[in-house]
Amino acid sequence: MIDVGLNPRDRFDPARARGRGTVDLLRSFRTAASLGWKMEANWTDPVLFFIYSVAKPVASALILVFMLQVIAGPAGIALRPFVIVGSALWSFVVSGVAGLAWAVLDDRERYRMLKYIYVSPSSFLTVLLGRGLARLAVGAMGAGITLAVGVIVLGVPFNVLAVDWPLLVIVLVLGVITICSLAVVMAAVCLQTRQESWDYPEVVVGALFLVVGAVFPLSVLPLPLQVFGLISPLSWWIAGVRQALFPGGPSSIGGPGSLWQQLSGQLNPNPVQIVLVLLVTGAIVTLGSAMLFRAGEARAKDRGLIDRTTGS
Amino acid sequence: MTAPGVAQPNPSPPLPAKPAAPVLRAFVGRPTASPQAAASWTPRQVWANNLRSVVGRAYPRIIGLTREPSWLIFQMLLPFLTTSSFVFVYRALDAPQAYIGFVVIGGAMTAFWLNVVWMMAAQLYWEKDQGNLELYFAAPMNVMSVLIGMAVGGLVMSSTRAVAILFIATVVFGVSFSISQWTLLIAVFVLTLAALYGFGMMLASLFVMWGREAFHLTQLMTEPVYFVSGLNFPVGRLGFIGALAIALIPLAVGLDAMRQLAFVSTGPTGTPEPWVEALILVAMTIVFIGLARWLLHSMEERARREGRLTVRWR
Numbered sequence: 125m126i127d128v129g130l131n132p133r134d135r136f137d138p139a140r141a142r143g144r145g146t147v148d149l150l151r152s153f154r155t156a157a158s159l160g161w162k163m164e165a166n167w168t169d170p171v172l173f174f175i176y177s178v179a180k181p182v183a184s185a186l187i188l189v190f191m192l193q194v195i196a197g198p199a200g201i202a203l204r205p206f207v208i209v210g211s212a213l214w215s216f217v218v219s220g221v222a223g224l225a226w227a228v229l230d231d232r233e234r235y236r237m238l239k240y241i242y243v244s245p246s247s248f249l250t251v252l253l254g255r256g257l258a259r260l261a262v263g264a265m266g267a268g269i270t271l272a273v274g275v276i277v278l279g280v281p282f283n284v285l286a287v288d289w290p291l292l293v294i295v296l297v298l299g300v301i302t303i304c305s306l307a308v309v310m311a312a313v314c315l316q317t318r319q320e321s322w323d324y325p326e327v328v329v330g331a332l333f334l335v336v337g338a339v340f341p342l343s344v345l346p347l348p349l350q351v352f353g354l355i356s357p358l359s360w361w362i363a364g365v366r367q368a369l370f371p372g373g374p375s376s377i378g379g380p381g382s383l384w385q386q387l388s389g390q391l392n393p394n395p396v397q398i399v400l401v402l403l404v405t406g407a408i409v410t411l412g413s414a415m416l417f418r419a420g421e422a423r424a425k426d427r428g429l430i431d432r433t434t435g436s
Numbered sequence: 437m438t439a440p441g442v443a444q445p446n447p448s449p450p451l452p453a454k455p456a457a458p459v460l461r462a463f464v465g466r467p468t469a470s471p472q473a474a475a476s477w478t479p480r481q482v483w484a485n486n487l488r489s490v491v492g493r494a495y496p497r498i499i500g501l502t503r504e505p506s507w508l509i510f511q512m513l514l515p516f517l518t519t520s521s522f523v524f525v526y527r528a529l530d531a532p533q534a535y536i537g538f539v540v541i542g543g544a545m546t547a548f549w550l551n552v553v554w555m556m557a558a559q560l561y562w563e564k565d566q567g568n569l570e571l572y573f574a575a576p577m578n579v580m581s582v583l584i585g586m587a588v589g590g591l592v593m594s595s596t597r598a599v600a601i602l603f604i605a606t607v608v609f610g611v612s613f614s615i616s617q618w619t620l621l622i623a624v625f626v627l628t629l630a631a632l633y634g635f636g637m638m639l640a641s642l643f644v645m646w647g648r649e650a651f652h653l654t655q656l657m658t659e660p661v662y663f664v665s666g667l668n669f670p671v672g673r674l675g676f677i678g679a680l681a682i683a684l685i686p687l688a689v690g691l692d693a694m695r696q697l698a699f700v701s702t703g704p705t706g707t708p709e710p711w712v713e714a715l716i717l718v719a720m721t722i723v724f725i726g727l728a729r730w731l732l733h734s735m736e737e738r739a740r741r742e743g744r745l746t747v748r749w750r
Contacts, residue, residue, distance in 0.1 A: 167647075168649065179656050183659040183660040183663040186663050187663045187667065187668060187669075188525065190663070190669050191669050194535075194670070194673055195530075195535065234565045234566070235565075318504055319562075320507070320555075321510075327511070327515055328510070331515075331517035333518060333521045334521040338521075340524050340527075340528040341528065344524050433566070
């Protein structure tokens with residue numbers, strides 16, 4: 125067809141079929157994030173939503189604080205910063221990892237839209253990440269409030285001027301990427317499983333809770349479990365945030381008799397080591413999660429699981 | 437009781453004038469003289485039908501276990517690791533061995549609580565979203581039998597998880613129980629399950645009425661309830677909040693009674709005696725199941741009258 129003389133605006137735009145790359149990805153992500161937030165938050169008034177969002181992480185922290193109180197009595201107060209930070213960060217992990225998996229289950233089992241989303245021109249992974257962002261934000265809010273409750277109500281000594289801000293920013297960024305990667309893996313798992321998978325993300329994260337030193341140092345664990353802890357990026361993320369917020373405080377990675385001490389000869393890792401190990405382990409998990417997601421997606425497509433609905 | 441079920445409507449020729457041997461197969465499996473006769477059920481038929489509904493609703497939950505192998509990992513192995521985390525918290529604090537037993541019993545009971553929250557309380561809401569709820573209301577059965585079927589299926593599912601946690605943790609962490617009143621312990625356990633599932637049945641109706649809030653309520657009923665129920669520590673240490681939990685939450689009272697009976701050597705916990713807590717559980721069971729029946733009946737009436745409760749995604 126000869127298009128000489130046509131206004132360039134009237135010509136066929138090949139990008140409409142091929143896609144516009146990053147621009148399209150960003151638009152899909154923004155739309156999915158907006159949708160996710162509306163689904164999370166627009167059903168009630170902000171006060172009630174706030175209560176729902178913070179009750180769970182604050183209660184998780186209180187369980188641990190009471191365990192300390194029951195056993196250690198007043199001596200347990202010294203351990204509160206360790207437990208509060210770990211518990212707050214862990215609520216963020218739970219929320220972040222569950223977000224993507226629940227997006228899959230919501231769209232497949234409840235709204236039955238997953239098949240339409242899947243065949244739309246948007247990148248499936250981008251849409252899922254966007255949907256999960258709202259829950260990640262809710263988790264971040266819950267973690268922040270838990271820390272605030274720890275400082276204001278439970279008397280955790282906190283000095284803003286002492287915070288190692290560069291370390292905090294670096295480990296937070298790397299940590300969020302790692303959490304999203306784990307969430308992608310759980311989304312791939314939930315693509316394969318049936319409706320009862322609602323609690324799978326929490327169960328998996330609960331199991332990881334054992335080996336990451338969130339509320340007790342890794343040195344308490346048997347050596348084989350400490351190995352799992354040392355290769356988990358989440359352990360280094362929590363240790364990094366702890367180190368940044370309370371410089372010089374007890375480390376969850378090292379300590380007397382820990383595997384870290386045996387391997388490195390140092391009592392505790394320093395901030396540079398924490399960032400480097402977090403970077404390496406986080407990169408491995410991120411690459412692995414992308415591969416697992418592709419494999420899971422291919423399997424789900426092959427077996428017709430994307431438009432399957434189940435019940436029990 | 438009247439019920440649909442007329443397989444073949446009365447054809448245009450009138451019925452024979454004199455009563456004769458049944459000629460119409462008006463109700464499946466029971467030849468009757470007329471649709472009216474088919475719709476009139478004897479108490480035995482009503483009971484048999486409701487029992488079939490219980491079995492039918494429990495069936496997918498029990499058989500589903502054999503069709504989802506991933507369940508073995510996600511529902512048995514990984515929850516044990518979660519429980520182990522709290523065991524290691526106590527180990528890090530050099531806590532007495534009985535506290536590790538507390539955590540193990542708490543971990544086992546969470547299996548039932550999670551099942552009650554996710555697969556009882558929130559279930560009717562999911563069913564509504566999936567379009568099944570209106571079928572339940574239209575079916576010729578008592579909707580309570582659906583809830584009982586859900587409870588029976590859920591009990592089987594969560595029992596396997598609870599037994600796995602209890603058995604593996606007891607072996608791995610060397611928990612030693614000191615039990616003096618086996619009969620009371622078993623009675624308390626059964627009563628706890630009855631009260632828990634009664635509580636779940638009651639919440640099921642409420643969650644349908646609360647709509648989209650249901651999902652968030654399930655979140656609110658995990659860790660916050662674990663905390664006030666003293667999941668990993670003696671609930672008596674919570675003072676007034678603990679007393680309130682014992683009066684209102686079956687998980688709290690059941691856990692406390694079982695701990696008192698399974699770890700006699702730990703001494704007084706500042707909570708009522710186990711037999712008193714058993715009576716509280718009996719009262720809870722009666723109240724929750726009674727309320728569940730009343731709420732379900734109200735909801736059914738409302739669903740039929742207004743036709744809104746069964747509409748999806750509200």
